[in-house]
Each structure stands twice: as structure tokens, then as C-alpha cells.
Amino acid sequence: MALEERDPVTGRLTTGHQWNGIKELNTPVPRVVYVFLILTITFGLVYALCMPAIPLGRTYTKGILGYDERTAVQRDLEGAAAAKAPWHDALDRLDYRELAADPVVMQEIRETGRFLFGQNCAACHGINASGNRGFPNLAGGALNWGDTPEAIEQTIRVGVNSSHPESRIAQMPAFGQDGILQRPEVDAVVAYVHDLSREGIDASRQRHPAGQEIFKAQCAACHGAEARGNSDLGAPNLTDRTWLYGGDIQTILDTVWQGRQGQMPSWESRLGARNIKLLSAYVSSLRKE
Numbered sequence: 438m439a440l441e442e443r444d445p446v447t448g449r450l451t452t453g454h455q456w457n458g459i460k461e462l463n464t465p466v467p468r469v470v471y472v473f474l475i476l477t478i479t480f481g482l483v484y485a486l487c488m489p490a491i492p493l494g495r496t497y498t499k500g501i502l503g504y505d506e507r508t509a510v511q512r513d514l515e516g517a518a519a520a521k522a523p524w525h526d527a528l529d530r531l532d533y534r535e536l537a538a539d540p541v542v543m544q545e546i547r548e549t550g551r552f553l554f555g556q557n558c559a560a561c562h563g564i565n566a567s568g569n570r571g572f573p574n575l576a577g578g579a580l581n582w583g584d585t586p587e588a589i590e591q592t593i594r595v596g597v598n599s600s601h602p603e604s605r606i607a608q609m610p611a612f613g614q615d616g617i618l619q620r621p622e623v624d625a626v627v628a629y630v631h632d633l634s635r636e637g638i639d640a641s642r643q644r645h646p647a648g649q650e651i652f653k654a655q656c657a658a659c660h661g662a663e664a665r666g667n668s669d670l671g672a673p674n675l676t677d678r679t680w681l682y683g684g685d686i687q688t689i690l691d692t693v694w695q696g697r698q699g700q701m702p703s704w705e706s707r708l709g710a711r712n713i714k715l716l717s718a719y720v721s722s723l724r725k726e
């Protein structure tokens with residue numbers, strides 16, 4: 438093993454090491470690697486000097502620039518709050534009619550409302566608020582609890598059959614299951630209700646006199662003598678074409694046989710008064726379109 442051996446092909450010196458006849462060239466580290474090493478080390482030192490960097494038990498080196506993520510986030514939040522302040526103020530101050538008349542505020546309500554609705558309500562009511570079986574269409578059609586913005590606000594605030602102490606209570610009794618009516622009576626009143634929205638109340642009365650009698654005795658207290666519903670009780674209008682559960686014979690039979698107690702969560706503690714007002718104005722604006 439000779440020192441100072443030169444590789445005949447490349448002309449470089451070898452290190453003198455040899456494995457199974459293969460010799461290692463003594464190639465120097467390229468200069469560019471040193472340059473990058475120096476640059477990165479310098480950057481690291483400068484960064485550690487300027488920015489918060491080295492933990493020291495309960496504290497850390499703060500850096501000479503005094504930068505702090507926490508204050509940066511705080512500043513961003515304050516900036517966002519300041520940007521929203523004028524229309525938040527409008528939201529607190531104005532009533533629903535005044536809000537609807539202010540195009541600038543309504544623009545904000547539509548944008549933020551759509552976002553809030555998507556996050557909190559769309560899972561049940563659909564992204565366009567058009568509802569689903571058992572989940573009311575909020576964007577059109579009759580609402581069981583009233584369609585003024587104030588009524589909508591109340592529903593969102595306390596919910597329906599929710600755990601909120603002031604919750605709205607929707608109790609459609611289980612006439613069949615609980616033995617209030619016998620099967621033929623249920624069938625008769627179901628046929629009567631089925632034809633209310635299709636044929637009109639007069640035609641249905643003529644066609645199903647027995648069903649009408651049962652309706653008067655058992656159902657009118659909540660749904661009204663003319664079956665137009667009662668928004669204080671959340672009892673739907675049965676003469677229109679809006680159905681929460683469905684208007685075919687089988688679904689009406691299921692409803693009357695086993696009852697219905699729809700559940701809408703209360704949002705008071707989760708969203709707060711201002712966001713609930715915003716959502717009520719948003720839902721009302723959908724209904725106007």
C-alpha cells in the first residue's frame with residue numbers, strides 16, 4: 438500500500454484505502470458546500486439573535502426584534518374586530534325591518550350568515566336551507582313556528598324539544614300506538630287529512646265525513662278546526678303542500694299512528710345573541726328571495 442498513489446484515470450491522489458481491489462479517491466469537499474454551510478450557520482446565528490429562539494427552563498431568549506406570535510395574533514384579532522365593529526353595532530342596534538332596509542349590512546349578513554349556517558345548520562337543514570324529510574325547508578314554504586324573523590329567532594334560541602328550559606315543545610300524540618284511536622278511526626282521519634291538501638277542505642269533508650268527525654274531536658285542538666295549524670304549538674298547517682314528514686297516505690299514517698316529536702337543538706349558549714340575530718335575518722332574507 439503505497440502512500441501518494443495517483444489514480445491513472447482521473448489523475449487524483451487516492452486515500453490509500455482499498456476494498457477488494459477498489460481504491461478510494463481523495464476528492465476534496467466542493468467549495469459550494471462550505472459556502473452553504475457558512476451561510477446557513479450565519480443565518481441561524483442571526484435568527485437566534487433576532488427572534489425568540491432558545492428555551493431557558495421557564496423562559497426563553499426573546500430576540501432583539503421583540504417579535505411574539507401571541508401579540509401578532511392578538512393584533513390580527515383586534516384588527517378583524519375593528520373591521521366588523523360598524524356592522525356589529527348595526528346588528529345590535531337595528532330591528533329586523535331596519536336591517537333588511539340597509540343593503541350594506543344585508544350584504545354582510547348574507548356572507549357571514551351563509552358561513553355560520555353552513556357550519557351549524559346545514560347538516561340538518563341542507564346547505565341551501567331547503568330541508569329534508571323531518572328537517573324543515575327554511576328557505577321557502579310555511580314554517581310551523583311562524584315565519585316572522587322574531588319567531589325564527591325564538592326557535593333558534595331555545596330549540597324544539599331541546600334541553601333549553603324555555604324550549605318550544607312539539608308533541609304530536611301517538612294516536613295508534615297509545616290506543617287513543619282504533620285502527621279504522623286512524624285510517625278514516627288519515628284519508629281525510631290526505632285529501633285536505635289535494636282536494637281542498639270542502640271536498641275532503643264531503644268525501645270523508647267520519648274522518649272529519651274524528652279530526653274535530655281529536656286533532657282540531659292543535660291543528661285548528663280548518664286544519665290551518667297553530668304556530669304557538671308548532672302544529673303544521675295540513676291544508677298546504679308543505680310537509681315536514683310527508684303527505685302520502687303511508688307517511689301520514691305513520692305520523693298519526695306513532696306520533697312525532699321533532700328535535701331542534703337550542704343555540705343560545707353556543708352562538709350567542711348577536712349570531713342568532715344574524716342567522717334569523719339571514720334565514721328571513723332567504724325566504725324573501
Ligand code: HEC
Pocket residue numbers: 581606607608609610612626627630651652655656657658659660670671672673675679680681682683684689692693697698699700
Ligand atoms: C297536542 C297537539 C296535537 C294534536 C292533538 C294533534 N297533532 Fe298533529 N301535530 C302536532 C305537532 C306539534 C306536529 C309537528 C310535530 C313535529 O314538529 O315533529 C304535528 C304534526 C302532524 C302531522 C305531520 C305534518 C307534516 O308536515 O308532515 C300530521 C299529518 C298530523 N300532525 C296530523 C294529525 C292528526 C290527523 C291528528 C288527530 C288525529 C293530530 N295531528 C293531532 C300536534 C298535534
Ligand code: HEC
Pocket residue numbers: 554557558559560561562571572573575579580581582583589592593597607671698699700701702704716720
Ligand atoms: C340536529 C339537526 C338540526 C340542526 C343542527 C339545526 N336544526 Fe333547525 N330544526 C331541526 C328540526 C328537526 C326542526 C323541526 C322541529 C319541529 O319538529 O318543529 C327544526 C326547525 C327549525 C326552525 C323552525 C322551522 C319551522 O317550521 O318553524 C328554524 C327557524 C330552524 N330550525 C333554524 C335552524 C338554524 C338557524 C340552525 C343553525 C343554527 C338549525 N336550525 C340547526 C333540526 C336541526
